[in-house]
Amino acid sequence: MxxxxxxxxxxxxxxxxxxxxxxxxxxxxxxxxxxxxxxxEKTLQDLESFTLHRPNVSRFPRRATRSIGMYCDLQADxxxxxxxxxxxxxxxxxxxxxxxxxRRIFVKPxxxxxxxxxxxxxxxxxxxxxxxxxxxxxxxxxxxxxxxxKRLFDKLHIKLASPKSEIKCAVIxxxxxxxxxxxxxxxxxxxxxxxIDVLPKIVKGINNSFNRDAVYRVETVLRTEMRNGRRQHFVxxxxxxxxxxSWIDANALLNL
Numbered sequence: 001m002x003x004x005x006x007x008x009x010x011x012x013x014x015x016x017x018x019x020x021x022x023x024x025x026x027x028x029x030x031x032x033x034x035x036x037x038x039x040x041e042k043t044l045q046d047l048e049s050f051t052l053h054r055p056n057v058s059r060f061p062r063r064a065t066r067s068i069g070m071y072c073d074l075q076a077d078x079x080x081x082x083x084x085x086x087x088x089x090x091x092x093x094x095x096x097x098x099x100x101x102x103r104r105i106f107v108k109p110x111x112x113x114x115x116x117x118x119x120x121x122x123x124x125x126x127x128x129x130x131x132x133x134x135x136x137x138x139x140x141x142x143x144x145x146x147x148x149x150k151r152l153f154d155k156l157h158i159k160l161a162s163p164k165s166e167i168k169c170a171v172i173x174x175x176x177x178x179x180x181x182x183x184x185x186x187x188x189x190x191x192x193x194x195x196i197d198v199l200p201k202i203v204k205g206i207n208n209s210f211n212r213d214a215v216y217r218v219e220t221v222l223r224t225e226m227r228n229g230r231r232q233h234f235v236x237x238x239x240x241x242x243x244x245x246s247w248i249d250a251n252a253l254l255n256l
Contacts, residue, residue, distance in 0.1 A: 001032050005043040009050065010189050012201045015208035018049065018185035023209070049189035053181065067100035070238075071129050074099055075172035076122075076138045078113065079180055084187075085111075088196040095121045097136075098175045099129075102238075105175050107203045109196060115146030122152060132156040137163060137172075178206060208244065224250070 008014050008024045016023040025040040044050040067073040079094040091109040095118060098105045106128060108121035126132045136153070138144045140162040153160055182202050183195045195202070219238040222245065224231065231250040236242060 001028070001035060001039070002043050004028055004031060005035075005040050006047065009044055009047060012186060012198050012205060015205045017202075017205050018182045018189075019209065047189070049185045052188055053185050070101045071099055071131055072101065072134045074133045074136045075175075076136055076144065077172045077176055078110070078141075078143060079176045081180075081183075084193045084195065087193040091196055094179070094199075095125075096172060096176055096179060097122075097125050098172050099133075100171060103171070103175075104207050105179070105203060107179065107199065109199065113141075113143040115143070115148035118143050118146075119148040119152045122149065126156065132158055135159045135161055137161050175206075179203070182206065208241065 005024060005028055008016050008027050009018065011017055014027065016027040021037065021041045021044060024044065025035065025037045028040060029035045074097050076095065076097045079096050080092075081088070081094055082092045085092045088109075090111045092112060093110040095108045095110055096105060097107075106125040108124060110117050110121060122136075136158055138160065143149075144160060144162075149160070152158075179202070182205070183199075186198065186202065187193050187195055218233075218235045220236050222234045222236060224233050226232075227247065232247045233250055234245060234247050236245050
């Protein structure tokens with residue numbers, strides 16, 4: 001069991017990798033029902049990537065953020081990774097974009113803030129989404145407000161907005177912290193500052209993690225049964241692999 005706990009924490013392909021004691025506990029308990037939370041925490045105490053990055057929790061006021069639907073409203077920001085660029089093929093920034101409705105993130109590496117590269121990265125993200133958003137919220141930096149990004153957004157009829165507030169774009173700020181924290185834990189675990197090769201796996205792990213603020217959308221209903229006297233659907237969730245398929249009450253599914 002100890003090996004399974006350490007693998008759950010250190011293997012970047014797992015959604016719970018480099019997250020928290022509780023997330024690892026829930027993941028491991030599927031295979032080992034007798035596993036205790038205290039066992040997980042005690043085992044993780046032996047890992048430097050766990051003890052070195054224990055969070056100091058502080059709460060600040062944040063503006064509530066809502067979206068009318070999937071891929072309608074995005075928030076975007078650049079995460080500064082310049083201190084590691086010599087080990088990551090010159091990558092200096094990570095363009096981090098999050099969909100407000102689903103809390104799904106999209107990350108593209110950049111070697112500079114130049115508008116051409118930022119516009120190209122946005123285009124790749126919109127291609128992955130299969131549809132352009134209605135609005136993108138960001139700060140008012142020149143990496144977003146330039147001729148190249150404006151040309152792309154005008155072509156796709158996307159509105160670029162920058163809230164004038166100290167508590168702006170809280171969702172993407174939290175996503176940036178999550179991404180950079182997981183990358184830092186990974187680099188500590190590997191004793192290596194090269195992260196670019198596993199970046200897609202880290203992003204996939206974040207997107208496959210439970211998010212209490214997300215609205216989860218059903219991709220398809222796989223089957224329907226009466227279970228414990230209630231009609232339930234076994235569903236696949238949009239944007240998540242089959243390991244997250246689950247049963248839900250029929251009356252919890254909207255617009256079926």
